[in-house]
Amino acid sequence: MISYEEFLDMVDELMAEIPDKFYRDLDGGVNVKEEIRIHPESLDDDLIILGEYYSSRYLGKMISIYYGSFKRLYSHLDRETLKKRVRKTLRHEFRHHLETLGGEKDLVIEDLRQLADYKRCHRMREKPVDFPENRDRMEEN
Secondary structure (H helix, E strand, C coil), rough: CCCHHHHHHHHHHHHHCCCCCCCCCCCCCEECCCCECEEEEEECCEECCCCCEEEEEECCCEEEEHHHHHHHHCCCEEEEEEHHHHHHHHHHHHHHHHHHHHHHHHHHHHHHHHHHHHHHHCCCCCCCCCCCCHHHHHHHC
16 A cells, blocks of 8 residues: 555645636645544444545535545555545545535435445345445456
8 A cells, every 4th residue: 555645645646637616615625634434324344434525614615535444445456546446536525515516415315325225235244236345346356
């Protein structure tokens, strides 16, 4: 796995791919955190959050990307494959931002469906193929 500093550089590089107009009202910017973020509804600490979008009347709008989460899930990936995964996460969070600005909730609904699938599959003791970490592993095989 790349170092935290290399990860910061990678996120900066990927942010440069995103048009400036998409940053409108993202007053808290994009923050990279060293921690592993476990979803609060995780049933066995196995639902890892890679990135989050926040929209708060008091704190503003911001995106967090979790280096520790990527390290936990993707330490086995080569640099280019990791970069693709980080790009996908960053764009996912920007989509949340843009949908919030536009008054839409399509991605929130999609995320809630994935959470429901996770819970349903967890009860059956199998993970859904649709989860990103499982798709990536399937693509590698």
